[in-house]
Amino acid sequence: MRYSPSLLKSSPKNESVALYARYRSDAAVAQYCDLHYGPDKFGVPNFPQKMAQLSAAELAGKPQRKALDLGCAVGRSSFELATCFDQVTGVDFSARFIDIAQRLKQRGKLCYQLSEEGDLISDQQVFLADLGLAEAATRVSFLQGNAQCLEPHFCHYDLILAANLIDRLSTPGKFLANIHRRLVIDGLLVIASPYDWLERFTTPKQWLGGRFRAGLPVASLDGLKKKLAKHFVMLGEPRDVEFVVRETARTFRHSISQVTLWRRVR
Ligand SMILES: C[S@@+](CC[C@H](N)C(=O)[O-])C[C@H]1O[C@@H](n2cnc3c(N)ncnc32)[C@H](O)[C@@H]1O
Numbered sequence: 001m002r003y004s005p006s007l008l009k010s011s012p013k014n015e016s017v018a019l020y021a022r023y024r025s026d027a028a029v030a031q032y033c034d035l036h037y038g039p040d041k042f043g044v045p046n047f048p049q050k051m052a053q054l055s056a057a058e059l060a061g062k063p064q065r066k067a068l069d070l071g072c073a074v075g076r077s078s079f080e081l082a083t084c085f086d087q088v089t090g091v092d093f094s095a096r097f098i099d100i101a102q103r104l105k106q107r108g109k110l111c112y113q114l115s116e117e118g119d120l121i122s123d124q125q126v127f128l129a130d131l132g133l134a135e136a137a138t139r140v141s142f143l144q145g146n147a148q149c150l151e152p153h154f155c156h157y158d159l160i161l162a163a164n165l166i167d168r169l170s171t172p173g174k175f176l177a178n179i180h181r182r183l184v185i186d187g188l189l190v191i192a193s194p195y196d197w198l199e200r201f202t203t204p205k206q207w208l209g210g211r212f213r214a215g216l217p218v219a220s221l222d223g224l225k226k227k228l229a230k231h232f233v234m235l236g237e238p239r240d241v242e243f244v245v246r247e248t249a250r251t252f253r254h255s256i257s258q259v260t261l262w263r264r265v266r
Contacts, residue, residue, distance in 0.1 A: 027247070029074075029096060033112040034246050036076035037126040041252060047243035048073075051163045051259070052080030055190045058235065058261055059084075059159060068157045068182065070147040071165030074110075075101030075140070079128065081161070082136035089154070091145045101142040108134055116249045148175050155182050163192040164243075164257055166224075168201050172208055173227050180231035180264050189232060189262040192241060194255045195220035221258065232262035 036048050056064065064085045069078040072090030074097050082088040092098050104110045108128045113121040128134045145151075147162070148169055160183055166172040179189060197207045197220075204211055208223030221238060228234075238260045245253040 026096070027115060029100065030112050030114050031245050031247065032073045032097065033100065033110060033126075034114055034124070035243065036074050037110060037131070038114075038124070038246065041244040041246060042254070044242045044244045044254070046076070047241065047257070048076035048163065049080050050241055051161060051190065051192055052077045052083075054241075054259065055159055055161050055188065055261075056081065056084045058190075059188055062186070063158050063184075066157045067159040067161065068154065070160060070162045071168065072101065072142065073097045075104060075142060077161055077163060078140045078142065079105075079131075079133040079136055081159070082139040083133070085159070086139060088140045090140060090142045091147060091150070091154075092142075093144070093146055095144045098142050098144045104128060105137045105140060105142065108137070114249075115247065150182070157183050157187055159188045159190065161190045163190070164194065166191060166193050166208065167196050167198070170202060171206055172202060173206060173223070176208075176224065176227035177230075180266075183264045185264055185266075187264045188235075189228075189264065190259065191224065191262070192257040192259045193220065194257045196255070221260070224260065228262055231264055231266045233265050235261040235263055 036046075040046055065087065067081045067085040067088045069081060069088060069090040072078050072092050073094070075090050078088050078090035078101070090101060100110065109125060111123065111125045114124055116122050128137055147165060148171060160179060166175065169175050183189060195208075195210055197204070197210045207220070208227065209218045209220030211218060225234065238258050240256045241259050242254065242256050245255070247253060
């Protein structure tokens with residue numbers, strides 16, 4: 001591991017300083033690169049890989065033509081899904097994330113900087129080939145877009161994965177009420193969420209649960225079931241899948257997503 005001194009406090013006249021400052025300030029980018037492509041932490045398996053694996057396992061023996069990864073961030077689940085699907089599309093609202101995923105697909109290599117402690121950062125690089133994903137990458141495309149208002153041609157998917165997305169949407173209920181239009185009948189919808197509702201993303205009125213309605217507490221899972229009941233049946237029981245976000249060398253955030261699988265029946 002090579003440590004680089006952070007140049008944030010240096011003269012902004014120097015172009016490389018500006019570049020470093022831009023990267024350093026965007027901790028979220030580094031955290032997602034590490035969550036998707038960095039080493040496992042505390043024995044918790046790679047979350048986007050696990051989401052792709054459990055989605056594909058549910059579709060074993062069924063058509064695996066087209067998959068849509070909504071809120072794909074820097075793309076790990078999309079690449080993983082392409083190890084079994086003929087065609088995978090990763091969509092994210094963030095042009096920055098999509099740019100990183102696209103460059104990784106094109107070059108097979110990703111470089112990013114992790115925060116270590118204080119002003120210290122470390123350079124990291126990962127290769128798709130080392131992850132066994134170089135060939136699968138040829139079947140993936142990444143697009144910047146809004147999962148809540150996709151163009152009509154995003155349709156006929158065998159699988160839609162929405163991993164840790166719904167609690168980042170402004171209108172999650174509307175998203176769920178319309179998502180069946182994008183799937184084939186019998187297609188699989190996979191939703192994962194820690195139900196981490198935050199007002200800066202979703203006004204409380206739009207939360208699927210995690211609040212009181214008519215004086216009674218409503219759980220997000222119940223809100224989810226209500227929104228999907230018309231077109232889907234839930235497969236099996238909800239399950240918990242953990243993920244760990246590395247903030248610095250010594251600070252980590254451990255979350256548990258609730259994963260539910262839904263088959264489109266109408
Ligand atoms: C919490 S992250 C989850 C990323 C990835 N699915 C994972 O599991 O690691 C939520 C992602 O959804 C994206 N996002 C938020 N709102 C979106 C929207 N309306 N349409 C598409 N992507 C969105 C964010 O940019 C971010 O990459």
